Amino acid sequence: MIKGAIFDMDGTLVDNSPVHLRAFEIFCDCYGVHGWKEKLGQAFGMGNDDIMRLIMPEEVIREKGLAALAEEKESLYREIYAPEIEPVAGLVPLLEKLRAAGIRCAVGSSGYKPNVDFVLEKCNIGPYFDVRISGDMVTRCKPDPEIYRKAAAELGLTPAECVVFEDAKAGIESARRAGAGRIVALATTHDRKTLSEETAADWIIDDFRDITDLDALLR
Incomplete structure (x- = not known):
């Protein structure tokens, strides 16, 4: 019996992959970094440190530091996203139903705390979540199981x-x-075919409006 619900953030609470790409484009242009988009495709769901190691030159990392680089990029992301942010369709009605059913909810994101707080506050969904776990609260980010x-x-x-x-x-x-x-x-980030063939997901949905039977989800 399901008693709790844990939500990833990027691509789950908000469909924000295109915004992250826009922020990365501006960020990488500032440092003259090319070929980042192909590398970033391997990194969805990972933590900022792992992403920066993947796309940024070692000399830039040594000069700036991982934390400073991550904050620079994420500040760009929040600035771009603030005027247009909205939750994934059907999320708020689902959160209401989960709360009515006594299901406690958590965020489990590889993103770091300022981004988690930004999304929850801008989308007015913070009160639905009893727990917020971000990438800077664990020693190993996804795909390691520590966050969940x-x-x-x-x-x-x-x-x-x-x-x-x-x-x-x-x-x-x-x-x-x-x-x-x-x-x-x-x-959101991957199509249904990719999710079906390349992951161990039990259900695949386009957005939360597809969840019409809460009892089936929780049994």
């Missing part, structure tokens, strides 16, 4: 008692390795 294990523990539950909502292959792997009771994949 920690989120479940903070809810006072086991991962097997939780449904996880994810969009990224790394995040779905993380949830499966954590032992999540059910994994629902959103076809």
Whole structure:
């Protein structure tokens, strides 16, 4: 029986991959970095440190530091996204139903805390979440299972008692390795075919409006 729900953030609470790409384009242009888009395609769902190591030259990392580079890029992202941010379709009605059913909710994101707080506050969904776990609160980000294990523990539950909502292959792997009771994949970052063939998701949805039977989700 499902007693908790853990939501990834990027691509799950908000369909923000295009905004991150716009921010990365501006950010990488500032440093004269090319070929970043191909590398970034491998990194959806990973933490900022891993992403920066993947796309930025070592000399830039040594000069600026991973934390400063991440904050520079994420500040750009928040500035671009603030005027247009909105939750994924059907999210708020689902959160209402989960709360009415006594299901406690958590965010389990590889993103860092300022971004998690930004999304929850700008979308006016903060009160629905009892727990917020971000990438800077763990030692290993997705696809490692630590984030989902920690989120479940903070809810006072086991991962097997939780449904996880994810969009990224790394995040779905993380949830499966954590032992999540059910994994629902959103076809925001990847299409349905990719999610079906390349992940271990139990359900695949376009957005939260596809969840019409809450009992089936929670049983």
